[in-house]
Amino acid sequence: MVQSYDVLLKRLRSQLGASGAKTSGNRLELPDPAVIWIGNKTIFRNFLEFPRLLRRDSSKLLMFLAKELATAASLDGDRAIFIGRKDPNSFAVLINRYMKQAVLCPVCNSPDTHEERVKRLQFLVCEACGAKSPIKS
Numbered sequence: 001m002v003q004s005y006d007v008l009l010k011r012l013r014s015q016l017g018a019s020g021a022k023t024s025g026n027r028l029e030l031p032d033p034a035v036i037w038i039g040n041k042t043i044f045r046n047f048l049e050f051p052r053l054l055r056r057d058s059s060k061l062l063m064f065l066a067k068e069l070a071t072a073a074s075l076d077g078d079r080a081i082f083i084g085r086k087d088p089n090s091f092a093v094l095i096n097r098y099m100k101q102a103v104l105c106p107v108c109n110s111p112d113t114h115e116e117r118v119k120r121l122q123f124l125v126c127e128a129c130g131a132k133s134p135i136k137s
């Protein structure tokens, strides 16, 4: 489990380093997740910065992380608290996955997007190029 996250992160870092062109359209600068363990809990200390920067509902991002980590999570001020000792490296990987799934425009890669709900379908509406893309739930 921990090993596979390491591999993912290394791959991610090498991709980011090798082909800057892929992310050049993405001018969103995210901080590094500050993650510590206290007892049997994992504290994500600067969690709230991420939904703020991504302009997404904090509870949605929290639910996504909790689901991916297969644990329970709660908000405590700016912090998110997860039950169990989770690999601190996995948070950057998961936030990146969330961005690809629900934030970055698949057409132009811009992070300037918002979600729009039409009946039971969710769309990602891009403010840069105007593309409207369905979001996988």
Ligand SMILES: [Zn+2]
Pocket: 105, 106, 107, 108, 109, 110, 126, 127, 128, 129, 130, 131
């Ligand atoms: Zn776009």
